[in-house]
Amino acid sequence: xxxxxxxxxxxxxxxxxxxxxxxxxxxxxxxxxxxxxxxxxxxxxxxxxxxxxxxxxxxxxxxxxxxxxxxxxxxxxxxxxxxxxxxxxxxxxxxxxxxxxxxxxxxxxxxxxxxxxxxxxxxxxxxxxxxxxxxxxxxxxxxxxxxxxxxxxxxxxxxxxxxxxxxxxxxxxxxxxxxxxxxxxxxxxxxxxxxxxxxxxxxxxxxxxxxxxxxxxxxxxxxxxxxxxxxxxxxxxxxxxxxxxxxxxxxxxxxxxxxxxxxxxxxxxxxxxxxxxxxxxxxxxxxxxxxxxxxxxxxxxxxxxxxxxxxxxxxxxxxxxxxxxxxxxxxxxxxxxxxxxxxxxxxxxxxxxx
Amino acid sequence: xxxxxxxxxxxxxxxxxxxxxxxxxxxxxxxxxxxxxxxxxxxxxxxxxxxxxxxxxxxxxxxxxxxxxxxxxxxxxxxxxxxxxxxxxxxxxxxxxxxxxxxxxxxxxxxxxxxxxxxxxxxxxxxxxxxxxxxxxxxxxxxxxxxxxxxxxxxxxxxxxxxxxxxxxxxxxxxxxxxxxxxxxxxxxxxxxxxxxxxxxxxxxxxxxxxxxxxxxxxxxxxxxxxxxxxxxxxxxxxxxxxxxxxxxxxxxxxxxxxxxxxxxxxxxxxxxxxxxxxxxxxxxxxxxxxxxxxxxxxxxxxxxxxxxxxxxxxxxxxxxxxxxxxxxxxxxxxxxxxxxxxxxxxxxxxxxxxxxxxxxxxxxxxxxxxxxxxxxxxxxxxxxxxxxxxxxxxxxxxxxxxxxxxxxxxxxxxxxx
Numbered sequence: 001x002x003x004x005x006x007x008x009x010x011x012x013x014x015x016x017x018x019x020x021x022x023x024x025x026x027x028x029x030x031x032x033x034x035x036x037x038x039x040x041x042x043x044x045x046x047x048x049x050x051x052x053x054x055x056x057x058x059x060x061x062x063x064x065x066x067x068x069x070x071x072x073x074x075x076x077x078x079x080x081x082x083x084x085x086x087x088x089x090x091x092x093x094x095x096x097x098x099x100x101x102x103x104x105x106x107x108x109x110x111x112x113x114x115x116x117x118x119x120x121x122x123x124x125x126x127x128x129x130x131x132x133x134x135x136x137x138x139x140x141x142x143x144x145x146x147x148x149x150x151x152x153x154x155x156x157x158x159x160x161x162x163x164x165x166x167x168x169x170x171x172x173x174x175x176x177x178x179x180x181x182x183x184x185x186x187x188x189x190x191x192x193x194x195x196x197x198x199x200x201x202x203x204x205x206x207x208x209x210x211x212x213x214x215x216x217x218x219x220x221x222x223x224x225x226x227x228x229x230x231x232x233x234x235x236x237x238x239x240x241x242x243x244x245x246x247x248x249x250x251x252x253x254x255x256x257x258x259x260x261x262x263x264x265x266x267x268x269x270x271x272x273x274x275x276x277x278x279x280x281x282x283x284x285x286x287x288x289x290x291x292x293x294x295x296x297x298x299x300x301x302x303x304x305x306x307x308x309x310x311x312x313x314x315x316x317x318x319x320x321x322x323x324x325x326x327x328x329x330x331x332x333x334x335x336x337x338x339x340x341x342x343x344x345x346x347x348x349x350x351x352x353x354x
Numbered sequence: 355x356x357x358x359x360x361x362x363x364x365x366x367x368x369x370x371x372x373x374x375x376x377x378x379x380x381x382x383x384x385x386x387x388x389x390x391x392x393x394x395x396x397x398x399x400x401x402x403x404x405x406x407x408x409x410x411x412x413x414x415x416x417x418x419x420x421x422x423x424x425x426x427x428x429x430x431x432x433x434x435x436x437x438x439x440x441x442x443x444x445x446x447x448x449x450x451x452x453x454x455x456x457x458x459x460x461x462x463x464x465x466x467x468x469x470x471x472x473x474x475x476x477x478x479x480x481x482x483x484x485x486x487x488x489x490x491x492x493x494x495x496x497x498x499x500x501x502x503x504x505x506x507x508x509x510x511x512x513x514x515x516x517x518x519x520x521x522x523x524x525x526x527x528x529x530x531x532x533x534x535x536x537x538x539x540x541x542x543x544x545x546x547x548x549x550x551x552x553x554x555x556x557x558x559x560x561x562x563x564x565x566x567x568x569x570x571x572x573x574x575x576x577x578x579x580x581x582x583x584x585x586x587x588x589x590x591x592x593x594x595x596x597x598x599x600x601x602x603x604x605x606x607x608x609x610x611x612x613x614x615x616x617x618x619x620x621x622x623x624x625x626x627x628x629x630x631x632x633x634x635x636x637x638x639x640x641x642x643x644x645x646x647x648x649x650x651x652x653x654x655x656x657x658x659x660x661x662x663x664x665x666x667x668x669x670x671x672x673x674x675x676x677x678x679x680x681x682x683x684x685x686x687x688x689x690x691x692x693x694x695x696x697x698x699x700x701x702x703x704x705x706x707x708x709x710x711x712x713x714x715x716x717x718x719x720x721x722x723x724x725x726x727x728x729x730x731x732x733x734x735x736x737x738x739x740x741x742x743x744x745x746x747x748x749x750x751x752x753x754x755x756x757x758x759x760x761x762x763x764x765x766x767x768x769x770x771x772x
Contacts (some may be wrong), residue, residue: 076683083683228770232451239756246752251747256681348727 026229027130028215033221036106038240039099039309040186040209045241046096051132053089054191057334061141063187065180069262085231087252093135097278100131108337111320111330112215118317120208125313126201130194133275137190146223148263149273151186152178153255157286160299161307274351279342280310282306284351309340362592380772382422385431386413397456404510410463417449444484446493474572481573490531490758497521502521513571516554519545525571541565560750561591583613590614621755628664631705632657655710659717666724667694673731680738687730694724 011017028037060079064072075082104124107113113121113130140151159169174181216224227233275283283305289298322334402408407416407658415422416727419436421429431437441449451472453459471494474480480491497513498621504511511522523542525531530537545551545565553562567587569575577585583603587594597613598602606613612620617630617638629636633645633654670691672683697720705715 046570051760072681073686077686160758231766232770234765235759238765241761242752242756242759249745249748249752253741254681256683258681259683259685261685 005093009034019172022339023230024228026210027226028229028233029216029220030213030225030227031216032112032221033106033217034227036103036110037214038237039106041237042240042244043096043099043103044202044206045237045244046092046099047198049092051195052098053085053092055087056085058191060185061089063184065143065183065263068141068183072142072259076256076294083256084249084252087255087257088248090257091248091251091255093138094277095244097135100128101278103325104128105337108215108316109221110215110333111333112217113317113320114215115317115321117208117212117215120205120212121317122314123201123208127205128313129310130198130201132278134198135195135278137186137194139276140178140186141190142185142259143263144260145263145267145270146260148178148273149269150159151182152162152269153273153283154275154279155182157299157303160303162300163303177265197308219322220255232295277348277352280351282346282354287354360582371736382413383425384420384422387427387430387655389732392714398501401499404502404504406503406505406508418455439596443489443493444487446495447475447481450494463574471572474570477572477597478570478572479576479699486640492525492574498662514660515560515562519551522565541621544620548621548623549625550623584617586614592703593706596704600706600708602708615642626702628660628702629659631660634635648674649708652708656705659710659713660698660705662700663694663698663717663720663724666728667691668765669696669722670731671692675733677734677738681734682734682738684730684734687727687734689728690723690730696719696720 006011007016028034055073060071060075060082062068072086075086077083079085107121107124136151136154140147155172157171158172159165161168170176170180172185174185274280284300286299289302291298293301316333320329369553385399385402387710388396390396393622398414402414413422414420417438419438420431421435424430424432431439438449449735449751454467455469455472457469460469475494476485480493483491484493499512502512506513508514509516511517519542527538527539527542529539546555550563553559554564565587568577579706584595585658587598603613605611605614618624619624630638631642631653633650635656637653637657639649639653643653670687673692674688677684678688693711695718700714701720702714704716707713
């Protein structure tokens with residue numbers, strides 16, 4: 001009786017019954033490609049893992065050139081289960097980027113970004129950029145040799161951008177060189193700026209998904225079944241998330257994330273410095289571009305090419321507006337997507353093996 | 355003629371006179387003449403272009419006297435103008451010393467340059483023999499060259515650190531020339547095999563010793579037996595100091611042994627290994643100490659102490675590498691292990707005390723550090739084992755939970771209307 005009273009008290013204030021009714025009505029389309037719907041939820045789950053493990057790491061991490069490496073070393077060796085938390089944080093970050101890419105490409109190939117979901121796509125692209133920013137800023141935080149030089153190379157590349165490059169480089173580094181100031185700055189981005197932005201855009205993204213529901217590809221519009229979101233779809237999600245915890249635990253226990261050697265700004269860069277795998281395709285492409293293309297600097301052209309590629313991601317829904325009415329245009333976008341995906345995969349593998 | 359024209363003419367004549375004077379001053383009939391001569395007589399004119407003296411504004415007449423502004427040979431070589439000609443071998447040191455002994459003069463070119471070379475030379479074996487009238491010995495020009503003398507800091511100079519040994523060897527490796535002096539001629543060949551030559555030539559370490567660093571340059575002489583430790587001690591200061599205070603100092607002096615070189619040899623000094631100490635075949639201790647003697651026992655003990663520490667370090671390195679390969683974070687114990695490795699280096703220096711107690715002051719703590727790092731490796735592997743077991747247990751629960759959720763889902767779906 002008391003619980004019922006409490007429920008009605010809450011309902012009066014939060015309209016829980018209305019939300020519950022809406023949740024009951026929420027359905028997920030069932031067809032041959034429904035599997036791809038799980039990757040958005042999986043990315044969100046891994047993001048939550050990042051937040052939780054990130055907060056735990058914050059209890060011990062010290063963001064300065066003098067202490068960062070030692071504090072991570074302390075986490076890895078002295079703090080109870082610190083190794084587990086740090087390894088899960090690192091592995092989960094990488095898996096999150098992977099599931100995010102899968103989610104993005106599945107949305108792209110199913111052309112789920114069409115009206116009225118253009119803004120859902122745009123907010124998703126923003127979240128991709130934020131995630132990549134998380135990766136780039138987080139990579140430097142252990143202040144080890146590899147991360148130090150990868151950040152140096154990465155910010156050098158940013159410095160090549162015409163007009164704003166130099167300013168951007170100084171803004172990112174907090175000076176002309178990668179120093180303790182860069183570390184403090186990246187820490188600020190990683191734990192304050194990017195989480196705030198991620199919260200806002202994640203909120204918008206999820207809200208828009210709820211508003212418009214799941215997109216159904218054109219060929220299954222007429223002949224598909226439906227599954228209740230709650231509890232059927234959510235429980236399937238839950239199974240995936242539980243298994244993801246298992247995968248993360250196994251990776252952390254069997255392949256603990258390396259700490260490496262403390263960064264020495266005065267030491268020469270070790271051979272074979274590579275960025276994180278999700279930057280590798282760009283890094284490798286820049287290596288193949290000749291130093292001069294006509295009268296222009298090859299590196300600048302390469303960077304501009306990737307910037308245009310990034311900008312093109314935003315405008316895709318506004319260019320490819322009604323695929324049902326333009327089957328040829330639909331085909332062109334699928335082919336372009338396949339080429340881009342193939343390019344990314346091949347360049348990443350080549351970069352990894354190089 | 356107008357006044358302006360007269361003034362112009364005067365100006366032209368004045369300019370011509372000044373130009374003639376400048377030309378006369380710059381004129382060097384020595385070089386002009388000798389450049390046209392074949393063979394030895396032409397060599398001075400050809401090689402002087404690289405000479406450090408010429409580059410500092412000095413010329414032939416500053417050493418040889420005479421008047422280079424004269425075209426006529428006799429006028430140029432007029433003794434009344436101080437012409438000295440070619441000095442005799444015995445006169446070469448004072449010939450160079452004219453300027454090089456003069457601090458006020460040398461200051462103008464290089465205030466840091468020493469001005470005691472001639473005095474030093476007179477103390478050298480070369481100088482002493484020269485005084486007896488032996489003209490086969492080295493004088494200034496034998497090492498520094500003549501008419502093409504380069505600065506010591508010039509890499510092409512015959513006395514640049516990398517070239518010193520070759521310069522000395524020009525004479526000292528020549529058996530016929532040295533026969534008269536009854537000294538060996540294999541020093542250069544031996545030196546080239548030494549650890550010092552390796553440092554100098556292969557690593558291009560210009561601080562590595564060559565002939566003059568041990569024998570002196572202008573005052574070149576073999577160091578006496580009693581002063582060998584001082585010579586080596588210039589660089590190996592700690593070893594020299596420890597040896598001087600050791601029981602071996604007195605013993606070596608009594609036996610007439612040459613301190614450092616008694617064990618390490620002189621020109622062909624090899625990189626010392628631990629085999630030099632102890633009672634093994636390659637040990638230098640056994641050349642004096644026979645089995646059962648105190649020195650023999652001490653040598654064996656010191657070798658065992660170093661070997662023991664090395665073994666402990668190897669054991670620790672091996673287990674830490676194994677843990678690292680398995681992904682464990684062991685950089686701290688690996689760093690700490692360096693302290694034990696430093697201990698080995700320190701102990702190898704303390705060997706020169708000939709005292710096991712002294713050596714043990716370093717070995718004992720180093721063994722402690724190595725043992726501690728070994729334990730860290732053992733702990734890391736135990737932790738790895740714990741993690742793997744923990745993983746199996748947690749994976750069991752995780753899968754169990756997933757199966758439970760799956761079964762619950764199926765149950766819900768069975769109850770739901772189709």
